[in-house]
Amino acid sequence: MSEDPLVVFTPSGRRGRFKRGTPLLQAARELGVDLDSVCGGRGICTRCQVNIGDGEFAKHGITSNNDHLTPYTDAEERQQKDGRLAAGRRLSCQARIGGDLVVDVPEESQMHRQIVRKRADARAIELDPVVRPMYVEIAPPDMNEPAAHLRRLEAALKETWGVEINGVDVHVLRKLHKTLEDGAYKATVIVRRGKRIVDIRSGFHDKIYGLAVDVGSTTIAMHLCDLLTGEVLASVGRMNPQIRYGEDLMSRVSYAMMNEGGAELMTMAVRDALNGLAQEVAAEAGVPLTDIMEVTIAGNPVMHHLVLGLDPTPLGFAPFALATDDATILLASDIDLMLNPGSRIYVLPCIAGHVGADAAGVVLCEMPYKAEEMTLIVDVGTNAEIVLGDKHRLLAASSPTGPAFEGAQVSSGQRAAPGAIERVRVDPETLEPRFKVIGDDRWSDEEGYNVRPTGICGSGIIEVLAEMYLAGIITADGVIDGSMAERSPRIVAQDRTFAYILHEGEQRITITQNDVRQIQLAKGALYAGARLLMDHMGIETVEKITLAGAFGSHIDTKYAMILGMIPDCDLAKVGSAGNAAGTGARIALLNGQLRRELEEQVRRIEKIETAVEPKFQEHFVDAMAIPNKTASYPNLKKVVTLPEPKFSAADAEDGGRRRRRREGRGRNDEAAE
């Protein structure tokens, strides 16, 4: 009596003996090998294709080749002819075991394939979407076996896919009969979380897409992903149309407070934009809107509330109570998105009143809850959202930085757009600047340079201030040193203080004393928030810093550290995560298990309210100095020679006045100064 053939799957290495005649797909399933299928083993979808090892595999002690499988079936020959099955490959649902085999499952045949992430330090994400298409062939209705369509459909899903359905959308019931009839009782069912029928299509259908959305106060970004491959097929973005109701978050909350129906107007505006973006991204990818079955949304708490149609006004006053901080699941139609009627929205959870679903997205992107190193993550915006911790413990807070980093409240400031100065160097000898503008690779001191800058964006401001500080133009307490006017005509008197002329021309670009103050306030708040979390964590240094958000991605981390925006850290360990909130939304779109993980982690995060911590004010005042009155920067000093601290006499008084003003007013009022 000969033994059953041995089958070894690679790369998993899982192996087992199977009766001759067993389909490879069945063997894979029994061994728990990750092998995709949409058609349920009917030779239609070609997703289960495998390579058959050819030759002797000493390691496995067997000889493997195609002769150890049943011959190519009609379905395989048809798929080969159509170019959907590469030469030498087999469909594992068709090929049956006839002898010992080594079967290689290529990456694209794995259901839970790894999603490639661009950043070297980013963790791999496994594809595991909450919606799956499942093809079934069901028995037509029969007088002798009367059973409702849904019951027969559920039976077929259970038999072919092993899923237990416990609910169905009513729009599916409405088209059930016609869809089944049209497809001669062959249909593809879109199943959510392995238990709810959210759509049905006649015949075989393996197209299923999702949208990952990051609703920022300034811009909205949307990515269309193929839920079966994890691929981003198209990305679009546009300005948040709510801007006409207020530039920053707090002015939008004020608009809602002061105008009856104001919140509803802003809700309509953002939903219109989401519909417009969905149409745009779908058109770009050539995907019908009705194939979009799932949407994930990240956004700060105010955006979170406005998209959901929740009253944002409580977010304008202490204690900044969110309506809900749970992840919210609802129908796309509940927020007026015109996609497939069965498509669902997953809104990421919020962490706290000012640490929103965008910060949760950042957490999902960066996964500090798995970090060995003590990691500081800062998502810089009008409010900086700050997360600190490692796999043992996580803290979060928000800090009212105001909009200065985005170019607002700065005399020549502008958004990061072509024409904006983004890089600056100041010669410490001559005090002459050179710069680069967005959209041009040259430095302004190059031969024949003729670009006319239109303003300066956030990263440019950071650099020019840091360079001015390094050149001695700005003192450690942030005063533009008027005595330097002797050395350069670029330092000029203005309104009883001094200013630095960065660019002279049609559009004169100057850095004023007030500009320096605005950035000091912003960076002071940011640093103080981070430092407060470090106090709570009981640490003096962090091992890794990640900057997220558009601004965070653009700034040169060295200059950010020179200005003291962030604590000292090995500069090699300071990096950017790009639009981490948007990436978090995309991860949540592609992996349902990681949603659960995020929800658990978010509940575990300790929330620190900067507004009620006296230490915050102390750190804030210290952090008004450049880089900081008390904190030392040993790592930075290995790379950059910082000037000897030089304080102006006026500063002590000035800082004190600001401090009192700040304490006397509500949080975020800095934005309105």
Added chain:
Amino acid sequence: MSEDPLVVFTPSGRRGRFKRGTPLLQAARELGVDLDSVCGGRGICTRCQVNIGDGEFAKHGITSNNDHLTPYTDAEERQQKDGRLAAGRRLSCQARIGGDLVVDVPEESQMHRQIVRKRADARAIELDPVVRPMYVEIAPPDMNEPAAHLRRLEAALKETWGVEINGVDVHVLRKLHKTLEDGAYKATVIVRRGKRIVDIRSGFHDKIYGLAVDVGSTTIAMHLCDLLTGEVLASVGRMNPQIRYGEDLMSRVSYAMMNEGGAELMTMAVRDALNGLAQEVAAEAGVPLTDIMEVTIAGNPVMHHLVLGLDPTPLGFAPFALATDDATILLASDIDLMLNPGSRIYVLPCIAGHVGADAAGVVLCEMPYKAEEMTLIVDVGTNAEIVLGDKHRLLAASSPTGPAFEGAQVSSGQRAAPGAIERVRVDPETLEPRFKVIGDDRWSDEEGYNVRPTGICGSGIIEVLAEMYLAGIITADGVIDGSMAERSPRIVAQDRTFAYILHEGEQRITITQNDVRQIQLAKGALYAGARLLMDHMGIETVEKITLAGAFGSHIDTKYAMILGMIPDCDLAKVGSAGNAAGTGARIALLNGQLRRELEEQVRRIEKIETAVEPKFQEHFVDAMAIPNKTASYPNLKKVVTLPEPKFSAADAEDGGRRRRRREGRGRNDEAAE
């Protein structure tokens, strides 16, 4: 050391010893005593009031009186003053144990009180609605304890009510902040199935209602029930406006088939009617529509599909496939009902293609699955829905009776309405008739009788035919015996057959040979369906017969048996269940547990397709005879003397032709004859 006081609750008899100072409500909860509360023990709702036994209870070995309780609290005194707490009663949430007690829980203080049902043979139903109001007082938001509103609300619900919330409607989130603020963080939460928040109200709110709806092809009935007492507060009904698209079910299905958008028109019509009825019933009861949180709907399969907006056309052809036979739960707004946005619809399950959610309602009303006796239940309509069985086994089928029982297809037939003849007696000697019309208690042969009948309704037709048969005017094979014309001028020749003049006047009412044939067809189909189920059950007699539906409630069961509509049975065991489908909807409204029970039972019922059973045709032909060619009626014969069977020569040929026609055509085509 003295023992803890003994507390005995009546009528349950549950008893236990409790520490002094324990509130009575807590003691009751710990013992599992059924004691209501909406306010969660805050002395607001007065639903937990109890009587304190006064005197010595030898049986319990204790002396009980009010001195064994803490004194009346402010809350109790306030409620007594407001007349909401009867003298001598205590609020069990306020009164604390101070000594031995006998505590009587009056019926109105029981949460799961028994609902009084009018019929003596009807089973008692326990109140156990799926939605409950739960009052909570939650901590206001606090900077030092930041937590989202929903999270604090869920914590309060868990603490006060022990419920674990796992979902919330988005409309609740939208008003959450304002509702909590308005009520100073005291609110009543409407919780569905103990886990989902479907509404929230500021402060204390103990009003919660439901609608039980029976959507018939002819009429729609709606009952408004108080979900906290089980009481029916108002009932309304109106004609189904779909009638303009077709009198009976099959003509409506035809309308949907032949007119693009026809099904949608009928769906809109029935939903409009449901909204109109809801407004009417709510106005009558003085209840705001927004306090209606739950709706249950019963209806035949075609109505079921049209209300849900499902395509009814598959129900017009074999194999009569339903889209779904499961109970369907959806939002009221999904079917355009304008009630509370959180209100849900529960549509009862269907049993089979022609045995619908109305039959399921009948099953829930009659609970044959608990019966000791072999019970036959017939809901008579255009299709008779038939259920046979007992606690061991249940069978169901439908039989195409056509609309004759409703007065259609009968020459002088009309709906049961004032002016219609409903009772008839024929003197076997003189062959003279006397009758009663609906809306008048007198017999037509009374002195001074001057009512002018407008036609004859279903129950009148049954009686006149049975009386004509008893008087020998109709032979056993259903022929009006022309030879009787010699004995009475009421028997007249007409169209080569004979007719019987029931009433001579402005409106002449005659019973024609065709009328007899129509009723023979209808009753033959009904009997054959019942008999087929008896074959499957392997029985020759049934022990109990229940007739449901409007017609079933009106007919005299003796005459129904004389005509052979139903099998022989002890007449004392033949009764009417009234609108059992509507009652079933009401039971489903008031008790969520019984919904589960019904769903299980419905799945367990064996469905018999009359159309594919050759035996059905045999039984049908036999049952064309009066009362039946083959079946005997021993029980009936104890009460009524049946004439000797007398067959006309023409019958055999006639029955055979009908049988062939029937077999050559689709089911239900009788209706179109």
